[in-house]
Amino acid sequence: MILDVERFVRAEEPYWEELNQAVVKFERDPNFRMDLAGLERFHYLYQRAATSLARLKDNSGDPEVQAWLEALIARAYGEIHRRPSRTGRFSFWRWLSAGFPQAFRRHMAAFALSLAVTIAGSALGSVAIAVSPEAKATIMPFPHLLGKPRDRVAQEEKEQGSKKDLLANHKGSFSAELMTHNIRVSVMMLAMGMTWGVGVVSLLFYNGVILGAVACDYVRDGQTQFLMAWLMPHGVIEIPATLLAGQAGLVLASALVGWRSRQTRRRRLAEARADIASLAGGIAVMLVWAGIIEAFISQYHQPVLPYWLKIAFGSVELAMLIAYFAFAGRKGDGNTQRG
Amino acid sequence: MATLSAVEIQTPEGVTFSLPLAGPVSRFLALTIDGTVTTAAVIAITTAASALGPVLGDWAAASVVLLYFLVVTGYGILLEWFWNGRTLGKRAVGLRVADASGLRLTFSQVLIRNLLRAVDSLPLFYLVGGMVCVLNSRLQRLGDMAAGTIVVRTRLLKLPAMPRGQEGRQNSMKSYVALSARLRQKVQPEMARVALDVLRRRDELEPGARLKLFGEMAGWFRGLVEFPEEATLYLTDEQYVWNVVEIVFGGARRE
Numbered sequence: 001m002i003l004d005v006e007r008f009v010r011a012e013e014p015y016w017e018e019l020n021q022a023v024v025k026f027e028r029d030p031n032f033r034m035d036l037a038g039l040e041r042f043h044y045l046y047q048r049a050a051t052s053l054a055r056l057k058d059n060s061g062d063p064e065v066q067a068w069l070e071a072l073i074a075r076a077y078g079e080i081h082r083r084p085s086r087t088g089r090f091s092f093w094r095w096l097s098a099g100f101p102q103a104f105r106r107h108m109a110a111f112a113l114s115l116a117v118t119i120a121g122s123a124l125g126s127v128a129i130a131v132s133p134e135a136k137a138t139i140m141p142f143p144h145l146l147g148k149p150r151d152r153v154a155q156e157e158k159e160q161g162s163k164k165d166l167l168a169n170h171k172g173s174f175s176a177e178l179m180t181h182n183i184r185v186s187v188m189m190l191a192m193g194m195t196w197g198v199g200v201v202s203l204l205f206y207n208g209v210i211l212g213a214v215a216c217d218y219v220r221d222g223q224t225q226f227l228m229a230w231l232m233p234h235g236v237i238e239i240p241a242t243l244l245a246g247q248a249g250l251v252l253a254s255a256l257v258g259w260r261s262r263q264t265r266r267r268r269l270a271e272a273r274a275d276i277a278s279l280a281g282g283i284a285v286m287l288v289w290a291g292i293i294e295a296f297i298s299q300y301h302q303p304v305l306p307y308w309l310k311i312a313f314g315s316v317e318l319a320m321l322i323a324y325f326a327f328a329g330r331k332g333d334g335n336t337q338r339g
Numbered sequence: 340m341a342t343l344s345a346v347e348i349q350t351p352e353g354v355t356f357s358l359p360l361a362g363p364v365s366r367f368l369a370l371t372i373d374g375t376v377t378t379a380a381v382i383a384i385t386t387a388a389s390a391l392g393p394v395l396g397d398w399a400a401a402s403v404v405l406l407y408f409l410v411v412t413g414y415g416i417l418l419e420w421f422w423n424g425r426t427l428g429k430r431a432v433g434l435r436v437a438d439a440s441g442l443r444l445t446f447s448q449v450l451i452r453n454l455l456r457a458v459d460s461l462p463l464f465y466l467v468g469g470m471v472c473v474l475n476s477r478l479q480r481l482g483d484m485a486a487g488t489i490v491v492r493t494r495l496l497k498l499p500a501m502p503r504g505q506e507g508r509q510n511s512m513k514s515y516v517a518l519s520a521r522l523r524q525k526v527q528p529e530m531a532r533v534a535l536d537v538l539r540r541r542d543e544l545e546p547g548a549r550l551k552l553f554g555e556m557a558g559w560f561r562g563l564v565e566f567p568e569e570a571t572l573y574l575t576d577e578q579y580v581w582n583v584v585e586i587v588f589g590g591a592r593r594e
Contacts, residue, residue: 005588006588026443027423028423030420030421030446046352050350050352050353050354051352053354053356054353054354057354062532062535062588063532063536064536064539070356070357071356071493073354073356074348074356074358074441077348077350077356077441077442078437078438078441078442078443079443081441081442082442082443090446169396169397170400171397172397172398172400172401173397173400173401173403173404175401176400176401176402176404176405176408177404180404180405180407183408183412184408184457187412187454187457188457188458190454190457191455191456191457191481192458193485194455194458194481194484194485195458199458252485256485266439266487269484269485269486269487270487273447273448273451273485273486273487274445274447276447276451277446277447277450277451278447280450280451280454281450
């Protein structure tokens with residue numbers, strides 16, 4: 001049937017405009033929802049517009065009208081076929097209490113690998129310092145760690161005993177610098193998943209080397225208690241956050257590589273996305289907390305804060321963290337559909 | 340399916356629509372605009388913090404650090420999420436982020452594509468991201484590949500009006516039904532679209548160019564089908580082209 005384009009466009013235009021208005025509502029508010037009647041009408045309008053486009057194309061219709069209609073259908077298509085969210089509107093509390101720990105548990109293998117690489121790096125760092133202490137400057141390029149641990153501890157305790165708060169009037173900015181720096185490093189670790197995991201493993205290993213070197217240095221110099229009191233309050237959160245960043249990077253790498261998977265790369269990445277995003281959010285929350293603790297608690301030593309108190313605080317944090325990841329959101333663990 | 344400049348998506352309803360891809364140059368331009376905006380925001384924050392420093396002390400410095408981080412990291416995430424794939428730079432250049440399958444963007448897609456700027460921007464000025472983009476059939480940087488997104492050129496959102504100015508005018512050629520049918524048969528769709536486009540933009544043409552263009556088009560159409568003299572007498576070349584377009588797009592008249 002040969003089409004009178006102008007008459008056809010005039011007849012269909014009201015329906016197209018109605019569809020356009022409906023699409024605009026969806027685009028303006030990501031959480032916009034329609035009732036059943038509205039959805040049925042929306043679907044009808046979309047199908048009518050699709051039919052109109054097919055007719056215009058078959059009848060060599062006005063190309064600009066076709067282009068406009070094509071763009072409208074593309075926008076409506078996205079809303080019609082949008083992925084359903086099982087949890088509805090995002091709830092921070094629901095995500096923190098369930099979504100984040102569930103995402104962590106779904107990828108335990110990646111976490112185990114992240115942990116193993118870090119431990120391997122720590123072992124190497126410890127051995128390096130034990131065998132060749134002069135390698136400290138190469139392994140730990142941080143000026144405040146290059147001296148003898150006992151000298152540093154003595155200096156710190158002396159300063160703390162003089163009741164002079166060296167961090168007075170810049171704890172807030174120090175805390176902000178710590179958390180933002182650590183989040184940037186973690187984001188880089190995650191992003192390195194796109195190097196097929198090579199970058200992630202390298203960063204995890206290097207972090208492990210530094211940790212192992214510092215630990216070995218202080219333990220060999222008889223400053224184990226100071227080391228634990230200094231690192232534990234913030235370290236029991238910060239180090240796991242780094243491990244989680246490695247985990248997220250390895251999940252991304254695994255989706256990219258697809259070892260032993262029959263799915264396409266696009267499908268694998270699509271399935272991993274929600275969990276990677278969840279892990280990224282959780283890492284940020286952990287590092288904010290760690291940054292606050294490091295600036296306001298970790299930098300204070302005996303006699304201001306007794307070592308046993310700081311170690312006990314760190315131990316409680318670690319126990320709570322383990323319990324959180326082990327038990328939070330357990331009820332929903334069988335749910336494999338992620339929003 | 341991706342061609343050199345568009346991703347084509349076939350719907351279950353049987354129609355195909357295309358999402359025209361944005362090239363590296365326009366994306367870099369949008370990025371430059373966004374960079375300028377975020378830099379301006381950071382300068383404003385720093386200036387405000389300096390002014391409030393004597394009152395707020397260290398908290399002013401802390402605010403600068405945190406707000407700088409939030410602006411640099413959160414700008415793309417928040418705007419692309421709430422503005423349906425657009426930032427200020429993308430809006431200015433006429434681009435937006437879209438799901439590569441034509442579906443609606445999810446927050447995890449927006450978050451991941453922005454977090455992976457960390458590796459796309461290496462070593463400087465998005466060199467890694469740019470190279471990956473150029474080598475990728477969908478012009479995706481690493482962040483887009485991980486997030487399953489593409490950056491597309493946005494199209495006009497207003498329904499174009501049919502050419503006006505000839506209402507009430509009689510088309511003397513239309514009454515020749517057989518010749519009109521032959522004309523519709525012989526005129527290629529592309530040529531018909533060109534003629535319609537020229538008519539729509541005729542007022543934008545210089546008078547001399549307008550005359551010449553319609554003269555050439557009318558001559559070409561006359562070469563396809565010859566109408567009797569009485570049907571085309573006193574018709575200008577522009578009116579002749581109007582008649583042809585009306586016949587081609589107007590459908591068959593029922594006698």
